[in-house]
Each structure stands twice: as structure tokens, then as C-alpha cells.
Amino acid sequence: MPAEVTERIIAVLSRVPAGKAASYGTIAAYAGMPTGARQVVRVLHVYAESLGLPWHRVLRKNGAIALPPGGGFELQKALLQAEGIEVSRSGRVDLSRFGWSG
DNA sequence: GCCATGGCTAGTA
DNA sequence: GCCATGGCTAGTA
Numbered sequence: 001m002p003a004e005v006t007e008r009i010i011a012v013l014s015r016v017p018a019g020k021a022a023s024y025g026t027i028a029a030y031a032g033m034p035t036g037a038r039q040v041v042r043v044l045h046v047y048a049e050s051l052g053l054p055w056h057r058v059l060r061k062n063g064a065i066a067l068p069p070g071g072g073f074e075l076q077k078a079l080l081q082a083e084g085i086e087v088s089r090s091g092r093v094d095l096s097r098f099g100w101s102g
Numbered sequence: 103g104c105c106a107t108g109g110c111t112a113g114t115a
Numbered sequence: 116g117c118c119a120t121g122g123c124t125a126g127t128a
Binding site: 025038039041042058 | 107
């Protein structure tokens with residue numbers, strides 16, 4: 001039985017639409033935990049696959065892909081681009097253009 | 103003690 | 116590069 005925080009994070013994650021992305025901190029803030037960015041990381045680790053959460057739409061605060069090359073970077077980049085989000089070669093997204101706001 | 107963060111500081115170029 | 120964050124798991128007692 002997951003903690004309420006976990007369930008709120010799951011709920012927020014499932015609302016991020018295709019074509020938009022949000023930072024770990026933004027997701028946490030919407031879930032009521034402004035300093036809980038790492039909780040978002042944990043939830044994605046545990047539930048992203050089984051619940052089909054849009055893990056690829058979560059980025060660092062500066063819009064960068066957090067995953068390392070060879071560790072999911074390429075896949076995340078491809079998934080973002082496939083839904084119309086522009087990603088620079090280095091894996092950066094302009095959140096002022098593609099950022100999700102509630 | 104872990105973590106796909108994030109904010110801040112110190113140290114380099 | 117350090118360290119607070121915060122829920123969770125592994126590993127010990």
C-alpha cells in the first residue's frame with residue numbers, strides 16, 4: 001500500500017499530456033511536495049513500467065534529459081521527439097515552449 | 103543506505 | 116562537489 005505522497009505523484013504524472021514535459025521538481029510541487037523531486041525519481045523507478053506512466057516526459061529543471069547515454073537517454077529523446085517535442089543534440093528541451101503547466 | 107534532483111559553494115579557465 | 120530531501124528496501128538484531 002503506497003503512501004499518499006506516492007499516489008499523488010502518480011496522479012500528477014498521469015496528467016502530463018503528450019507533447020508536454022515537466023521537471024521532477026514541478027511534478028513534486030504539484031503533488032504538494034516542493035522539495036520532493038527525488039520522490040518522483042523513486043516513483044518512476046517503481047511504477048513507471050507497470051502503470052504505464054509517461055516517464056519520458058520528466059526532465060531536469062533546466063530541461064535536460066537526466067538519464068545517461070546508454071542508460072535510456074536515446075530512448076527518452078526519441079520518445080519526446082516522436083510526440084513533437086524538440087530536443088537538442090545534447091538532450092535539452094526548452095521548457096518555456098514545451099513545459100507543462102497544470 | 104539508496105536515488106533518473108536541486109540549490110548552493112568552491113575552485114578552475 | 117557537498118548535502119538536505121523523504122519514502123522505501125535491504126540487511127541486521
